[in-house]
Amino acid sequence: MPGPHEAREPVTATDVEHTVRLAVAALRSARGADWGAGAGSLEWDCWETVEHLADDLFSYAAQLGPQEPPSDTHVPFAWSRRRPGGPANVVFADREGGPAGLLMVLEACGALLTAVVRTTPSTVRSHHVFGVADPEGFAAMGVVETLVHTYDVAQGLGIDWAPDADLCARVLARLFPDVPADTDPWPTLLWATGRGDIPGRPRRTEWRWYGAPLSDGARAGSGTYASG
Secondary structure (H helix, E strand, O other), X not given: OOOOOOOOOOOOHHHHHHHHHHHHHHHHOOOOOOOOOEOOOOOOEHHHHHHHHHHHHHHHHHHHOOOOOOOOOOOOOOOEOOOOOOOOEOOOOOHHHHHHHXXXXXXXXXXXXXHHHHHOOOOOXXXXXXXXXXXXXXXXXXXXXXXXXXXXXXXXXOOOOOOOHHHHHHHHHHHOOOOOOOOOHHHHHHHHOOOOOOOOOOOOOOXXXXXXXXXXXXXXXXXXXXXX
């Protein structure tokens, strides 16, 4: 895996599209599973976690959507929770649609982010709490969210999920400059997001990524994130 200052292959809209399709295909295999089961180490169930993932993808697309994207705040959609402790979302799936409808919502939100990243000039920047990001940054965020939340849900549904090492390596190089470069990319991504262990490193209880591109100078952003 290249270090943060070495040449690397970019994360693209095609990566978002590919990752979401793989996630949807994996989750569709969980026929008859209990979508109310807990999602890995999260406080949400599997249904809520997929809704949260869909909402992430939608929100990243929305941040890049305005003619003048905001540099200091989120696009002001009204977020809400369906229950205390549940994820705060704009996007919710109609429960009457069942798991198939839920996954259609996820697929649709992934398509929105794919289209917006594909058509937005690389010079555009928009707010994220972990650094004002470019379209590639939002693509990488969408890929990471999809990889790790599918892992969470797969644990709850009892299915396998093991993504491509090269894709994991590229999103690590783009968003996580502080992680080791000599460990297996998928376990390293799980460790970087507080979900796993790698030799010689304590498990993370707080973590963040760095959304600002290196071409903009010092990486910006503040805060930690440990629940999603």
